[in-house]
Amino acid sequence: MGNRNLISIIFMLLSVCAIHAQRGKKDKVEMPAIEIAQNPKLVVGIVVDQMRYDYLTRFWNHYGEGGFKRLVGEGFNCKNHHFNYMPTKTAPGHASIYTGTTPSVHGVLGNWWYDRLDGKSVYCVSDDNQNPIGTDLDAGRMSPHRMLVSTITDELRVNTQMRAKTIGIAIKDRGAILPAGFTANAAYWFEGKETGNWISSSFYMDQLPTWVTAFNSSEAAEKYKRPWETLKDINLYVESAKDANEYERKFRGEVSSTFPHALPELWDANEKFEMLRETPFGNSLTTDFAMAAIDGENLGTDNVTDFLAISYSSTDYVGHAYGVNSIEVQDAYLRLDKDIQRLLESLDQKVGKDDYMVFLTADHGVPPAPGYLQDVGIPGGFLSEHAMKEELQEFLSYRYGTTDILKNISNFQVFLDRDIVENLDMAMGDLQWEIGQQLLKNDKVQQVFTGYQMSQYQFTDQLAGLLQRGYHQKRSGDILFIPPAGYIPYREAGTDHGSPFVYDTHVPLLFYGTGIKAGSTTARTEVTDIAPTIATLLGIAFPNGTTGNPIEAVLE
The missing domain is CATH 3.30.1360.150 (Gyrase A; domain 2)
Structure with missing residues (x-):
């Protein structure tokens, strides 16, 4: 009888253990996976030079469905986004976006600033210790050496043991170099002048990659040597002032600033390919080159996140020359909308619609031309x-x-x-x-x-x-x-920026793609919040000088 009881007890114990084992196994299978970070194949940072927030709303009815409207409709719109420092210039703007901090920490005080140790003004990215690549001109002697802290692109490279690829592209050297940071695989900018080539510096490479050489040899820039006419019927541009007025600058050789701007006839008098900087065609050429870079560098083709930093510089040149209320500025943004659509469609095809993330912002805003302000009774x-x-x-x-x-x-x-x-x-x-x-x-x-x-x-x-x-x-x-407010350093025409006033600080901030909620906020966000938001999404370290905070509402 005792043996029977012992056998019964052992059987019961084994049954209980089996049940618990099965429950444990079942619980383990059903436990949801914990997602601690997103892993897009490619992050694309877009900085539109001199884009005020109201360019998004003012020209809204003219935009197509695949550019700005796609980013806003399917992404997240920070409607009350601002720069939180002065001076609001291109170089500190790009540095602040990518470092997550302000000039008080990253040290990029302007495009140029006075160096009291050398007793002279210095350019933000000039570096006599570097050699030009792809050119014989000093335009290639550049690096980020005057920036004092790391960028989000640097932190991505470090986090992945340098397996992630990071590339910076812009017409302006500073628009490519500062976002790309210290560890970038490459930064490329536009030489203009006689060649219309994209160039780099020995800081990044010993020679241009084959794909860049091929692009430069393809006459990609030559196709934009054509008249600049309005994209739409000029009579539809009711959001802007009359075509010609005293606030606008003229190309050398132009009698009037009215459309069309005859680039072929004005080519030699305006340093040839340099003209493209000051037209929307500079942005189109930047898009062409960025799309070539995605192919040439095999960006977004594996499970290690890559980063492409694009800055659209030509909007700044156009804005300086013609001012906020000009038809030229409106036309530049309608054409940029189409370029962004081209870029997004290329990313859909080459990387995969669900496999990339984009943010779009600006490096500063700009006021209307002071002469215009005075004429309508506003101080300036x-x-x-x-x-x-x-x-x-x-x-x-x-x-x-x-x-x-x-x-x-x-x-x-x-x-x-x-x-x-x-x-x-x-x-x-x-x-x-x-x-x-x-x-x-x-x-x-x-x-x-x-x-x-x-x-x-x-x-x-x-x-x-x-x-x-x-x-x-x-x-x-x-x-x-x-x-x-409304006062700028003297210019013969057009306008300038750099102040702490809202017209220089209020710019767009759009997020789109992997890990991003659809929606919007009117809560204040600041330029220093962009880099830590991206770092949080990717699950990597913040840039080492970061003073901003992640924008919680943006992230899934």
Whole structure:
């Protein structure tokens, strides 16, 4: 009887274990997979140079279904997206988008800035230690060496042990180089002039790849040597001002700024292929080259995420020349819409519609031409940094007996000679204040702040805060000023940018594709949020200087 009980107990125990094993196995099978990151085959970053947010809405009814409307309709639209620093220029814009921080950290203060150590102005990406590739001109002596922190493209390369490919492409060198970062496989920009070639630097390579050489030899740029006519009937461009007005610049040799712009007849007088920069054809050529790069570099063809950074530079050239309300600007965006459609359709075919992610933004906005503002009764005007310098020199000569204290005025900043200041036996902060108060007497100056204030205080005021986030303790000037709204450095025609005002800070931000929700938000987002959003989606480290935060609403 005892043996029977023992056998029964053993049988029961084995049955219970079997049941639990089956349950455990069943539970294990049914447990949902945890998705910790997205793995698109390709990320495409698009920066449209000088694109105001209202270009998206103002020209909406003219856009086709496959470009901007596709990105907005199927993607996520951040409607209240802003730059959070001053100066709003091309180089710091691209650097901020890709580093997730501001000039106070990444160190790219402008396209050009005064280097007090060298005593001269320096260009943001110039590098005499590099050799030109694909050209004999100094236009190829470039690198990102003046940027001080990593980019999202760098972090992708590091995360994948350099297996990910990252490529930067733009008509402007700075628009290709700064997004591509320090570890890029390549960055390419447009030489223009006699050749119309795409070139690079020894920072990236020893010679151009075969596909680039073939593209340059294919006369791809020559096909755009044609008249620039409006894409649609010019009478339909009711969102813009009349065709010719006094706010617009003319090509050399043009009698009027009216359409059509006869590129073939004006070709030689305007440095030949350089003309393409200043027309929508520069953006079309950029799209052609980007599509060739996807093929030539085999981007998005495996399970390691690649990154293609494209900057459309020609919208900036057109905007500077003709202004916000011009038919030229409207036509440039209608043509860009078609180029974006071409690019998306190419990605659908070559990478796969569900296998890539795109974000589109701008590096800054722009105000209407000040002459136009004045004519319609809105405050606006011009300032001259040269005139400011002359006025300050007169004050310094009278007050201190020397003008040598003043070294440079640029990017709305005043640089002083610190060695001479020491000999004056005066505290730098006091001298900055006194000169700043003199500068404030100029009616073209709205606010003045000193370097001492920027270093010692944390500003919560909106304009002062933007100025502070653009201030780098080692590289910035001793006195910083803000012009009144609507005022720009003097130009014979067109407009300019760089201020902390909303017309320069409010730009589009669209996300589309793998891992992106469909929808929109009117909550404020900032340029420094883009890189950490992409990093979060990919599950990689943020760029090492990041000060922004992921935009939670965008991500699935």
